Amino acid sequence: MKVRVLGILSLLVVIIVVTVSSVILTSASRELTQELQINRVAALNRFAQLASDAAEDNNTTQLQREMDRYSELYSEGILIRLQQTSLRSGGLSEDQPEVRDALNRASLNLSDTTLSPLRAFGTGNDIISRSFGTASQVLGEVVLEVDLDAARQKLRERWIVVVLAAVALGVLLLVAASRITAWVLRPVQRLSRAVHQLEATGKTSQLPEAGPPELRELSRSFTAMADAVTESIESQRRLIADTSHQLRNPVGALRLRVDLLRLALRSEPEKQAAAGVVAELERVEEMLDGVLKLATAEHRATEGSARAGQESEHKRLSVIDAFPVLQGEVERAAPAALQAGSGLTLIAPATESLVMCDPDELAHMVGELLANAIKYAPAARITVASEPTEGGTAIVISDDGPGLPADHLAASTTRFWRAPQHSKIPGNGLGMTIVERLAEANGARLVLQTREPHGLIARLEFARPKDGSHG
Amino acid sequence: MHVLIVEDDDAMASALSAAVASAGHKHTRVSRGEDALLAHRQHEVILLDLGLPDMDGLDVLRKLRQVTQIPILILTARDDERSVVLGLRSGADDYLVKPVKLVELLARIEAVTRRSSRSGQEAPHTIVVGDLAVDLDRRIASVGGRQLALTATEFDLLSLLARNAGSVVTREQILDALWGDAFVAHSRSLDVHLTGLRSKLQLPGFIINVRGVGYRVEQP
Numbered sequence: 001m002k003v004r005v006l007g008i009l010s011l012l013v014v015i016i017v018v019t020v021s022s023v024i025l026t027s028a029s030r031e032l033t034q035e036l037q038i039n040r041v042a043a044l045n046r047f048a049q050l051a052s053d054a055a056e057d058n059n060t061t062q063l064q065r066e067m068d069r070y071s072e073l074y075s076e077g078i079l080i081r082l083q084q085t086s087l088r089s090g091g092l093s094e095d096q097p098e099v100r101d102a103l104n105r106a107s108l109n110l111s112d113t114t115l116s117p118l119r120a121f122g123t124g125n126d127i128i129s130r131s132f133g134t135a136s137q138v139l140g141e142v143v144l145e146v147d148l149d150a151a152r153q154k155l156r157e158r159w160i161v162v163v164l165a166a167v168a169l170g171v172l173l174l175v176a177a178s179r180i181t182a183w184v185l186r187p188v189q190r191l192s193r194a195v196h197q198l199e200a201t202g203k204t205s206q207l208p209e210a211g212p213p214e215l216r217e218l219s220r221s222f223t224a225m226a227d228a229v230t231e232s233i234e235s236q237r238r239l240i241a242d243t244s245h246q247l248r249n250p251v252g253a254l255r256l257r258v259d260l261l262r263l264a265l266r267s268e269p270e271k272q273a274a275a276g277v278v279a280e281l282e283r284v285e286e287m288l289d290g291v292l293k294l295a296t297a298e299h300r301a302t303e304g305s306a307r308a309g310q311e312s313e314h315k316r317l318s319v320i321d322a323f324p325v326l327q328g329e330v331e332r333a334a335p336a337a338l339q340a341g342s343g344l345t346l347i348a349p350a351t352e353s354l355v356m357c358d359p360d361e362l363a364h365m366v367g368e369l370l371a372n373a374i375k376y377a378p379a380a381r382i383t384v385a386s387e388p389t390e391g392g393t394a395i396v397i398s399d400d401g402p403g404l405p406a407d408h409l410a411a412s413t414t415r416f417w418r419a420p421q422h423s424k425i426p427g428n429g430l431g432m433t434i435v436e437r438l439a440e441a442n443g444a445r446l447v448l449q450t451r452e453p454h455g456l457i458a459r460l461e462f463a464r465p466k467d468g469s470h471g
Numbered sequence: 472m473h474v475l476i477v478e479d480d481d482a483m484a485s486a487l488s489a490a491v492a493s494a495g496h497k498h499t500r501v502s503r504g505e506d507a508l509l510a511h512r513q514h515e516v517i518l519l520d521l522g523l524p525d526m527d528g529l530d531v532l533r534k535l536r537q538v539t540q541i542p543i544l545i546l547t548a549r550d551d552e553r554s555v556v557l558g559l560r561s562g563a564d565d566y567l568v569k570p571v572k573l574v575e576l577l578a579r580i581e582a583v584t585r586r587s588s589r590s591g592q593e594a595p596h597t598i599v600v601g602d603l604a605v606d607l608d609r610r611i612a613s614v615g616g617r618q619l620a621l622t623a624t625e626f627d628l629l630s631l632l633a634r635n636a637g638s639v640v641t642r643e644q645i646l647d648a649l650w651g652d653a654f655v656a657h658s659r660s661l662d663v664h665l666t667g668l669r670s671k672l673q674l675p676g677f678i679i680n681v682r683g684v685g686y687r688v689e690q691p
Contacts, residue, residue, distance in 0.1 A: 248548035252569035253486035259573030260489055285570050289550075296551065324662035327669075334675030360552055360683035367682075 002185050009177035013170055021166040028158045029118045036151050037115045040128055043070070044113065044144045048132040051080045051087075055132075055139050060087055076125070077145040079103070092145050099143055102129035106141035115146060120155045122148070187211035187219055198226050241295040244288050251288060255281055283426060290430035294415070297434045300361070300441035319465040322353045322386050322395055325362050330384055333370040341379040342399075344370075353386035353393045356465040357442045362395075365435045365446075369397045369458045372431055376422055377401020380455065392464035400455040409448045435460075472584060475514035476500040477507040477531070478546070479524050483569070487518060487546075487576075494577045504531040511539055516584050519563070521547040521554060529554070529561055536562035542583035546571065552683035556641070559684060565638040582637030582690060600636045600688055602674065605629060614672060624649060625668045628661075632678060637690035639681050 047067070054063040060082070067078045067089035077092025081103060086094065094100055105112055111130040126146045133139030190207055198204045204226040207219040258281060262274045330346045337344040355362070366384070373382045380401035387394055404412060404419060411417050413436045416429040432446070439446045439460055449457040474491045478484040479502045491498045499514065501507050504526040511517060517535070521528030532543060545558045545566035558566050564583040567576065598605045602615045610626055612619045621629065631648050632640055645661060665686070669678060679687045 245548050248569040249480040249483045252548070252571060253480070253482040255570040256486040256490045256573055256576070260486075260493055263493060263573075288570075292550070321659075324659075324666065327662075327666055328680040331669055331675060331678065332680055338675065363680070363682045 001188070002181055005181045005185070006178055009181065010174055013173040013177060017166045017170045017173070021162050024162050025120075025159060028162070029120070029155055032151050032155050032158075033115050033118045036118075036146065036148070037113070037128075040115070040144060040146050041113045044128055044130055044142055047078060047080065047144065048130055048142045051082065051140055051142055052132045055082050060085065063087060064089070074147065076147045079143040080140060081107075081143075082140040090145065092143065098127055102127050102143045103141050105129065106131040106143070107138060109138050115148075118148060118151055118155050120152060120159050122152065124148075183211055184215070187215040191215075191219060191222055194222060194226065198229060204230065237295055237298060240291060241299075244292040244295065247288055251281070251284060255285070283428075286426070287428045287430075290428040290434065294430050294434050294437065297437035297441065301437040318358075319354050319356050320359050320362070322355045322357075322362060322393065323349060325359055326366060326384050326386065326395065329363055329366040329370055332367060333374060336371070336374050337382065340374050342374050342377070343381040344374075345381065345383045347383060347385035349386045351388075353388070353395075354465055355386075355393050355395070355444075355462040357444065357462060361438045361442055362460075365438050365460060366395065366397065368431045368435050369460075372458075373397060373399040373401070373456070375425060375427065376419070377403075377456065389461060392462045394462070395460040396457060397459075398451055398455060398457040400451065403450050403454050403456045404448075406450065409450065412448060413446065472496045472516060472580075473514045474498040474580070475507065475510055475517045477504070477517065477523065477528075478502065478520045479522065480520075483520075490573050490576055491518075491580075493573070494580075496580075504528065507531055508534055511535055511541065515541060516580055517541060517543045518546050518580075519543055521545060521549055521558070529557055532558065532561045532563055540587070542587045544579060544583055546576075556684055559639060559641050560643065578637065578690065586635060586638070598630065598633045598636070600633050600690065601677075603629075603633060603672070603677070605633050614674060619671050621668065621671060622664075624664050625671070628664055628668055629672075632686060632688045636688045639685050639687045641685035643685075645685065 047063075047070075050063050050066055054060050063080065064087050067080065067087060071077055071090030075090065077088070077090030079089075079092045079094070079099060080087045081094075092099060094103060102112055106129045109131050113128045113130060115126050115128065126148055127143060128146060129141060129143040131138045131141050187207075187210055194204045194207055204223075207223050209216045209219055211219075258274065258277055262271065262278070265271050265274055326346060330344055334344060370382070370384070373380065377399040378401070380399040382397065382399045385396050387396060402421075408419055412419070413432045414429075415433050417432075418427060418429045432448075435458075436446045442462070444460050444462045447459040447461055449459065451457045474496050476484055476487050476491070476498055478487060478500065481502075484500045484502065488498050488500055499510060501510055502524070504523045507517070507519070508531065519528055519532060523531065528545070528547065532545070535541075535543060542564045543562070545555075545563045546569060547554065547558075547566065548569045549555075550568040555566050555568075564587070565579050567579060596606065596608050598607065603612065604614075605612045605626075607630060610623075612621055612626060612629055627649050628645065631645060642658070642661065646658070649661075649664075665678070672678070677688060679689060681687055
């Protein structure tokens with residue numbers, strides 16, 4: 001939008017400046033021509049008078065001297081044709097076609113004392129001419145060469161001045177245009193940034209009130225709306241967190257009671273029924289855990305993106321070597337992998353794989369992805385590696401299990417989403433969502449891909465940590 | 472054994488009482504932090520909830536630690552790392568997050584009381600945790616009869632974890648025990664030694680990384 005508005009404004013500025021300066025230049029040229037013309041016509045008249053006198057006296061010596069002096073002084077040629085002779089000075093001769101034309105026209109008593117308008121970059125001299133004689137008879141003709149160079153030089157100087165002034169004015173107007181555009185558009189841009197921020201984080205910073213009144217009003221309305229949205233998101237998040245937190249006591253009590261009850265049971269059918277109860281209870285516990293973790297992760301993600309761009313004063317977010325964390329998580333997942341018959345391989349990177357991340361959250365993410373791989377790709381070969389990417393480091397957890405079709409890949413980070421083919425495997429459908437939110441909180445992103453020929457690749461892509469933040 | 476249950480939620484408290492009673496322990500229940508501070512003397516182990524009506528559980532813990540060394544188990548609904556780490560740093564012997572399984576609850580109570588009763592006695596010569604046997608006098612560790620070639624630091628680390636088998640040893644405690652300073656930048660060396668130790672043990676899942684807190688060797 002800025003480019004377009006500025007483009008239109010600059011076009012207008014250019015048109016105005018060009019028009020004004022061309023008007024100024026045309027009038028300058030006209031003025032200079034006129035001045036020159038008045039000057040030279042006076043000289044022409046003088047020579048006509050002198051020639052007329054000379055014709056009367058039949059003595060041209062004086063006239064010739066005057067002519068020579070004039071030509072010497074102004075380096076402009078004069079040609080005077082009397083009835084018997086022609087007088088020349090300054091290298092003007094009848095051989096030149098335009099001189100001959102002028103003589104012919106003057107002999108018909110047609111004066112030609114107008115100069116064509118000056119052009120700054122033209123060349124050559126102009127010619128003016130008139131006849132002289134009595135009222136009834138043309139006694140001779142005077143042709144005067146007019147040297148236009150001096151006038152042109154003057155015109156060119158004016159040109160330079162006008163062009164410089166026009167450029168200066170143009171620049172001034174353009175700067176003003178861009179200032180005005182910015183003034184009008186800055187609130188719009190801020191608003192659009194704020195909308196994006198609100199979309200990404202559910203929070204937005206206070207918009208400063210600046211710009212035209214209509215936009216100020218809009219900013220105010222937006223801020224009010226954003227506050228309402230933020231508050232509602234926050235209260236919802238708190239409700240979820242508080243609810244799952246509050247549920248822990250009754251569920252905890254229930255769990256202990258059920259465990260105690262199982263101790264008291266004797267008969268096999270009773271024990272089986274109790275086992276069913278425990279299994280359901282475990283699902284509830286898992287769900288509770290997942291929801292609470294997700295609420296925390298979402299809180300962290302909002303915190304994280306609210307901080308993005310600012311100085312990272314969050315001390316937990318530090319540059320760490322990912323490898324020990326990967327080792328810890330592989331170690332933790334090893335018994336489960338052994339039980340599921342999965343092969344778990346950790347590939348040591350050639351160099352330190354430094355990432356900017358909270359170590360515990362990195363561990364959490366890797367742990368979750370490993371647990372997923374073990375659970376949903378039984379007896380698969382699971383590989384954990386960290387590899388350098390263009391923009392930083394990626395932690396890659398891949399398996400050669402059945403994988404997920406493309407549309408399921410996109411859906412898998414949705415809350416409570418379970419793949420239809422996995423509905424029998426216990427789980428709460430929150431794992432991937434938690435990983436995604438935690439990745440966001442740490443300025444990373446989770447990318448899920450299909451592995452050829454089959455399997456799933458989960459990549460945690462971290463941007464390269466900035467220099468100087470090591471530690 | 473006499474267990475003091477500090478818990479404000481009645482249902483949870485009565486379930487806990489029943490659970491403790493099932494293992495043959497005597498118990499007293501209080502619901503306020505103040506009462507816990509008054510009643511701790513007659514008990515051998517304290518189960519402490521962090522969310523108390525009158526004061527923060529962590530404050531209760533700190534105050535208790537100023538006067539007594541009896542084992543304290545935090546049993547809480549808060550599972551964020553900050554509370555857990557703070558709890559352990561403030562002197563709790565272990566922590567459990569609700570909901571907890573009966574067997575786990577009893578096992579943890581067992582572990583902390585055994586550790587504290589042992590610390591009063593002469594130090595043991597050998598620690599056995601599952602397949603692992605650590606001979607503290609000869610500084611030899613073996614897994615299923617296979618002797619391990621450990622470095623001095625790895626041995627210290629292993630024996631520290633094994634001595635505390637069943638409960639968490641925080642990173643700070645490890646750093647303090649091995650390097651004599653809990654807050655210096657030995658964090659990376661700890662990772663290195665741990666990696667070495669794990670690869671020599673060849674027991675996947677034996678040393679469990681408790682995220683954000685420290686490590687635990689599981690009592691079989």
